[in-house]
Amino acid sequence: MSKYIVKRLIMLIPVLIGVTFLVYFILSMSPGDTATMIAGEGAEAETIEAIRKEYGLDQPVIAQYGKYMWNLLRGDMGRSYLTKRDVFTTIAGAFPNTAKLAFWSILVAVAIALPIGIISATRQYSMVDNVGMVAALLGVATPNFWLGLMLIILFSLKLGWLPSGGMNGWQSYIMPAITLGTGDAALITRMTRSSMLEVVRQDYIRTARAKGVPEKAVIRKHALKNALIPVVTVIGLQFGGLLGGATLTETIFAWPGVGRLLVDSIKSKDTPMVLGGVIMLTITFSVINLLVDILYAFIDPRIKAQYR
């Protein structure tokens, strides 16, 4: 098992090189001159040339990339073109904010999705199933920015119960976590339902029932455990996505996370900041995927046997 984990972590290195290379070249090819962007609106030609020299943007792209990677190897992610702040410090400052929000959001999502998904599957075409599935459909279809604004108008403006934005105390987590969580909940609900439906039709479930195992135990011990693999995969993917930052939700709730940071950086062609963000995203996603794979082993002993 530990050998497997090490192997997976080593695989991360070529992935990182590939991703940074791609992003670097896409950024350099995208329209807009980086030096002009740094200089800002209304800058004079002289200023722009000075900046181009200062940041080494007059060098060929491959040389710039090489220099970046060399510095990266020595643990230096560079400084933002825009704010001159250290990239690592900036991302390390924003990431915990995103991670905390992602954690509560996925918790909201799972807390809603698992019970509804299971009940929907065990009582297919019942009232609960129908209402649950319509709600899930609505949840998927509702845009985050709309839901977020509606929550703000209701709970901050009309009722005055919650702060309208910012990251200040536990109250400020409630609305963003609900906004993000409900969207994800919808997807997880549907996945749980269909996976459960497949499992409850299996022979071993019939056998369990025939043996006289109580229905609750059939669902919890025999059906759910077997149905969880695709559900865990989806939860992992959703969680990874949340850790990459939710730009719209962060914008509405003035949340100082990585999503806004990344989008702003891309817009202003702040290459070191974008690359720093991409590296963080790559590592996060790979680690989450690895964790999900490890989780499989605990859910299904057959998979554990394959990890070598």
Place this chain on the structure above:
Amino acid sequence: MRRQGMKRGLAAILAAAMVLGGCGGGQSAGGSGGGQQAAGGGSQTEAGGTAGGVADSVITLGDGVDIKHMDPQETDDIYSMFLLKHLYNKLFKLGENNEILCDLAESYDVEDELTYHIVLRQGVKFHDGSEMKASDVKFTLERAKEKAGTKVNAKYIDSVTINGDYDLTIKTTDPYPSLLYFLSGESMSIVSEAVVTAAEANGGIYEEQPVGTGPFKFVEWMPNDHWTIERFDDYFGDTPMASSITCRVIPEASARVIALETGEIDVALNVGAVEAANVEANSDLVLETGISPAVSYLGLNTQKGALADQRVRQAVAYGVNKQEIVDTILEGRGEVANSFMGKTIPGWNESLEAYPRDVEKAKALLAEAGYGDGLKLELFINGDQNNRSAQLIQAQLSEVGIDVEISMYEWGALTEAVKAGKHDMFIMGWANRSGDPDYSMSPLFHSSSIGSNNSSFIADDKLDEMIITAKTDMDNERRMQEYKDIQTYLKELSPWVPLYYSMSTAGRRADLEGFEFSAATGNYAGNCHYNK
């Protein structure tokens, strides 16, 4: 003050200096909002800052965009400049009507057209407790010559000579009447030589712990979340009313106004047109508005195709209905631009009249130029608001017989395309925050600026000469008239169709006092407070 004798032959220049100068009088006037408390001035000094029953006020503001820098010589965006205004001082500052007022300078005189003698205020303390001296000023000015954002103007500074701890002489390379305006900009805020040198040793960055002489000292900056400053007790000027100011970044405009409505913030800066109506409708809130120093314009490529013909450019100017753009796109929150520079800038030509909407005249001009059968032009734009303006212009010009094709770009791509001259027409804005008219002329209309900001590619010998004459004229009154003449000539050349002057807006709680709103020179929140 050390007085230099008046040199013969320089009487006119000194007379101009008297007009320019006049450090006396009060400090800057209060905001333009009406009914507001004036900053500085005698009465408030006597009230003694926080004394007299005003409780310590912790003020929270909300703005849409985060700051980028706290190092003045690196700063070029209005959000950072707003913070700098609270942290630092400059040698000079601009009054509400763009007059030069003394800040860290106590007095100055212009000895000849290249020499400025400046006497500094004594007893000014930096936030670290050290005293501000002439060496710090010299250090700042020389630093500005090295930094990308400031060197364009700072290159006119030839030398800075220290005559004593509070006395220095600045020599310029050429006659440079903009100097005092340049020195009034936030990017010329005076930094501490000792602090900057220590921070920048070993390749470090100064701005993470900024130290100024301003009424507030830096506490913290959490990027994309907030910055906080607190009152500096040793400030040389009037003690600010607010004890602490936090500015939160709330990017979504409607969320920003909701935060204002719930009272989470005391002031919402940069309120959009739709939200402005919400603020006005709420009796707990007050909307502050003022014409910003920016002009939005339709730029015409004077070296490409049909637009190379002046008559075609004038036809476009006659074809565009600017009032309709103000009424619909700005929802009435702005004014039709009559000229090529912001109306708050000195030298703005108030008597110039924008081309009126005249379809017949436009058609006649087009026919005269040989385009009676119609004409096709490409319009390059960026952003939602300009997109809507572009669609309106498209409809308006179609009535004249000009078929407009709109191309939407990312900001970076737009500037690149426009600098390369790929466009027929483009929409952009120009904000002159220097307060000096040259910044609205040289970068935009002088032929040497082609390839940078002269994106209408106008190259006219007479125009070039007029711009240079005005730029270097030390007689202020004559200089202002020269700028007015340039604008009249520009109207004839029509490298642009000036579209509108937009409003700067801010919303505040109705019972909040002391917020100094100024669209022209930037807001100041230092005296914000609530009366119990």
